[in-house]
Amino acid sequence: MNPPILLAFLLADKVFREAETGKVHVAGTFNRVGALQFPFVFPQIHVYLALTDLAGGRHTLSLEIRHMDRNETLLKVQQPIQGSGPLDVIEVILIFNGVPIPEPGSLELVAGVDDNVVATRLLRVLTREEFPTPPPPGGPSGRG
Numbered sequence: 001m002n003p004p005i006l007l008a009f010l011l012a013d014k015v016f017r018e019a020e021t022g023k024v025h026v027a028g029t030f031n032r033v034g035a036l037q038f039p040f041v042f043p044q045i046h047v048y049l050a051l052t053d054l055a056g057g058r059h060t061l062s063l064e065i066r067h068m069d070r071n072e073t074l075l076k077v078q079q080p081i082q083g084s085g086p087l088d089v090i091e092v093i094l095i096f097n098g099v100p101i102p103e104p105g106s107l108e109l110v111a112g113v114d115d116n117v118v119a120t121r122l123l124r125v126l127t128r129e130e131f132p133t134p135p136p137p138g139g140p141s142g143r144g
Contacts, residue, residue: 006119007089008050009111015046015093024048024091032124034131035101042099049092049111051118054083062112063094065123069105081113101125 013028026048033042047063064076081090101107107123 002053002086003116004051004054004083004113004118006049006051006111008048009109009119009121010048011109011121011123012046012048013044015048015095017091017093024093031122032126032131034126034128035104036128038104038127039100039102042101043097045096045099047092047094047096047109049094051081051090051092051113052088053086054081054088054090054113056083056085059083059114061092062110062115064110064112065096065099066108066110067102067105068108068122070102072102074101074107075099104130 010026010029011031012026013030015024015026017024026046049061049063059081060078061081062076062078065074066072067074075096077094077096079092079094081092083090104125104127107125108120109123110120111118
């Protein structure tokens with residue numbers, strides 16, 4: 001059996017599924033954040049995952065947030081997902097409230113299915129001084 005294929009792994013300010021159509025809306029994607037002081041609590045992180053090539057049946061999706069500089073797991077969650085065949089796309093929305101961030105550095109988000117890592121991505125945590133100034137209206141985005 002092949003491992004599932006990750007089609008999307010997004011961090012955003014808001015992700016929600018439209019009740020009438022089932023469409024997923026993702027707003028305010030980012031890959032870095034800034035804080036005035038440390039430690040701090042990140043109020044909310046929305047995560048959108050889309051997977052395909054998932055065998056039919058019940059599976060366990062996991063997401064772990066690690067502070068790479070401290071070699072410390074900050075948060076780990078698991079939830080059941082249902083595969084219906086390798087051609088289908090499974091969309092998952094995860095919302096994390098109150099994520100503790102002890103110090104600036106790199107956070108690694110690790111997505112897994114059935115104890116197999118499917119993908120990782122980084123979230124840079126910067127001091128406010130390191131965080132870029134927002135661009136003027138209509139200019140290129142300074143938040144990434």
